[in-house]
Amino acid sequence: MNLDTLYREEILEHWQNPQNFGKMRGADLVIEQVNPLCGDQVTFFFKIESGKIKDVSFEGSGCAISIASASMLSGVIKNKPIAALSKITGKNVLSLMGADKNSFPPARLKCAFLSLEAVRKIGQMQAD
Amino acid sequence: MMDKIRQDFPILSRKINGKPLVYLDNAATSQKPKAVLDMLVHYYTKHNANVHRGVHTLSQEATEEYELARKVVGNFVGVKDTGEIIFVKNATEALNLIAYSWGRNNISKNDEIVVTVAEHHSNFVVWQQLARENGAVLKVVPVDENGEVDPVAFKKAITSRTKLVSFFHVSNVLGTVNDVRRLSTIAHRLSPKAVVIVDGAQAVPHMKVDIAKIGCDFYVFTGHKMLGPTGIGVLWGRRELLEKMPPFLFGGDMISKVSLSGTSWNELPWKFEAGTPDAAAAVGLMAAVEYLEKIGMDKVREHEVELTRYAIKKLSAIPEVEIYGPLPRHSELDSESRSRNEFGMTNRAGVISFNVGPIHAHDVASILDAEGIAIRSGHHCAQPLMNFLGIESAARVSFYIYNTKEEVDKFIAGIEKVISIFKPKLTRIVSPNVSEYSHNNGRRIRI
Numbered sequence: 001m002n003l004d005t006l007y008r009e010e011i012l013e014h015w016q017n018p019q020n021f022g023k024m025r026g027a028d029l030v031i032e033q034v035n036p037l038c039g040d041q042v043t044f045f046f047k048i049e050s051g052k053i054k055d056v057s058f059e060g061s062g063c064a065i066s067i068a069s070a071s072m073l074s075g076v077i078k079n080k081p082i083a084a085l086s087k088i089t090g091k092n093v094l095s096l097m098g099a100d101k102n103s104f105p106p107a108r109l110k111c112a113f114l115s116l117e118a119v120r121k122i123g124q125m126q127a128d
Numbered sequence: 129m130m131d132k133i134r135q136d137f138p139i140l141s142r143k144i145n146g147k148p149l150v151y152l153d154n155a156a157t158s159q160k161p162k163a164v165l166d167m168l169v170h171y172y173t174k175h176n177a178n179v180h181r182g183v184h185t186l187s188q189e190a191t192e193e194y195e196l197a198r199k200v201v202g203n204f205v206g207v208k209d210t211g212e213i214i215f216v217k218n219a220t221e222a223l224n225l226i227a228y229s230w231g232r233n234n235i236s237k238n239d240e241i242v243v244t245v246a247e248h249h250s251n252f253v254v255w256q257q258l259a260r261e262n263g264a265v266l267k268v269v270p271v272d273e274n275g276e277v278d279p280v281a282f283k284k285a286i287t288s289r290t291k292l293v294s295f296f297h298v299s300n301v302l303g304t305v306n307d308v309r310r311l312s313t314i315a316h317r318l319s320p321k322a323v324v325i326v327d328g329a330q331a332v333p334h335m336k337v338d339i340a341k342i343g344c345d346f347y348v349f350t351g352h353k354m355l356g357p358t359g360i361g362v363l364w365g366r367r368e369l370l371e372k373m374p375p376f377l378f379g380g381d382m383i384s385k386v387s388l389s390g391t392s393w394n395e396l397p398w399k400f401e402a403g404t405p406d407a408a409a410a411v412g413l414m415a416a417v418e419y420l421e422k423i424g425m426d427k428v429r430e431h432e433v434e435l436t437r438y439a440i441k442k443l444s445a446i447p448e449v450e451i452y453g454p455l456p457r458h459s460e461l462d463s464e465s466r467s468r469n470e471f472g473m474t475n476r477a478g479v480i481s482f483n484v485g486p487i488h489a490h491d492v493a494s495i496l497d498a499e500g501i502a503i504r505s506g507h508h509c510a511q512p513l514m515n516f517l518g519i520e521s522a523a524r525v526s527f528y529i530y531n532t533k534e535e536v537d538k539f540i541a542g543i544e545k546v547i548s549i550f551k552p553k554l555t556r557i558v559s560p561n562v563s564e565y566s567h568n569n570g571r572r573i574r575i
């Protein structure tokens with residue numbers, strides 16, 4: 001584990017000032033994801049137009065890693081077609097965070113992937 | 129003496145992330161002294177056989193060891209009748225045994241079950257589930273600012289319809305030590321037919337407990353938090369109650385006679401010990417008890433009170449840190465000359481939960497882990513209490529006999545490091561940049 005990767009400037013910046021943070025009024029879809037191990041939770045709000053993520057926001061409580069990954073992920077998926085969401089991998093999220101799977105101890109990988117699990121649900125939902 | 133104690137615990141010489149291990153997660157599980165590890169090896173190399181089964185020498189030896197463990201463990205908590213000491217897997221299983229065997233048969237529609245908001249999930253979910261299944265009412269008593277059960281609310285909650293009252297002896301989050309004797313008396317006075325259960329998982333490892341003097345009906349605790357192996361816990365119950373209760377699990381060892389038309393049950397305590405028990409773990413727990421007795425439970429408690437007092441004094445000097453649970457007044461922290469009973473620490477076990485500003489407990493724990501320091505973070509299996517306190521998670525340190533003031537100093541230095549990593553970011557307010565949203569600032573920035 002490397003603290004400098006785990007808590008580098010960009011991650012702390014997103015933790016302090018998360019992008020797309022807040023409740024969305026009139027969202028088309030709301031997905032809540034809980035990490036039962038620690039009780040952390042994140043709720044994603046989506047506005048969907050012609051198969052695309054027109055807008056996205058999230059709120060939740062969690063550690064710097066989970067908030068930063070939610071913030072970064074929300075920026076990336078805006079205006080993306082829903083079909084693309086289920087293709088996002090854990091590796092994608094880690095590289096967004098400037099990390100790889102060795103940067104985090106296993107317990108903290110769950111924090112990094114909490115939002116990904118929420119976002120993947122919408123992709124799967126649409127596929128069904 | 130401390131050096132000698134530390135040498136008894138082989139794991140304490142480990143390095144974690146290149147630093148000497150500082151193990152401050154004892155409320156989750158304790159480390160094991162060599163005496164316990166040796167006993168496990170001794171049992172398996174000299175006496176291993178199935179207990180209560182054979183007439184051969186080894187089986188008799190294994191049985192003798194297992195039953196001796198029951199006697200020694202019972203003695204340790206003031207119980208003379210070994211029939212009342214039932215070996216189970218852990219405290220959770222002990223509570224489930226009560227809920228299934230006594231609860232399912234004695235709790236009826238509209239009966240009341242009383243617990244507190246500060247219970248570990250193991251002493252909460254079982255009763256919530258029982259209430260749901262049998263149509264009973266679950267009443268949850270609040271705790272006061274010290275984490276002690278609010279006596280007024282407690283009295284108000286218990287009525288003539290109350291059939292079961294269950295509460296913690298020591299809180300796994302706040303470290304609060306309940307006056308379990310007084311609470312048991314109150315519960316029995318207000319509802320004589322109610323059974324009173326005490327969850328002693330965090331008490332027995334750390335202080336002298338005399339179950340006979342508490343006046344409760346059931347008391348549960350677990351071995352792995354008191355230097356013993358995992359997989360062994362104890363349910364104590366009053367004989368007259370246990371005798372009326374049906375078995376919880378069915379199978380071998382718990383029967384007296386089996387025929388095609390029916391089966392009769394074995395005597396106490398074996399009626400409740402179906403299948404091959406973890407005899408090695410029971411014998412390991414006996415070694416743990418003997419080790420603790422050699423040190424003396426008063427010494428154990430004294431050592432932990434001192435460490436806790438020292439840690440609280442240091443922690444409260446850091447402005448970013450918020451501590452939960454009973455606190456001594458500042459004047460008491462500084463007056464070294466006062467007697468221990470006046471430190472304001474007598475109602476707190478060696479458990480301190482806290483948060484560092486808006487920094488999540490997981491981040492605190494990760495940074496400390498990089499320093500070799502093991503602490504707990506999260507909801508501590510006590511989500512109702514977390515909600516009650518208005519927090520989502522907390523960091524927690526918990527001490528045992530092998531911890532030292534030097535380790536507390538390392539922990540405090542770790543907290544300073546956490547603050548230094550996050551410090552440049554602690555001064556600004558979270559300002560969501562999505563202006564059309566109604567913002568709900570779930571995170572409080574107070575620094």
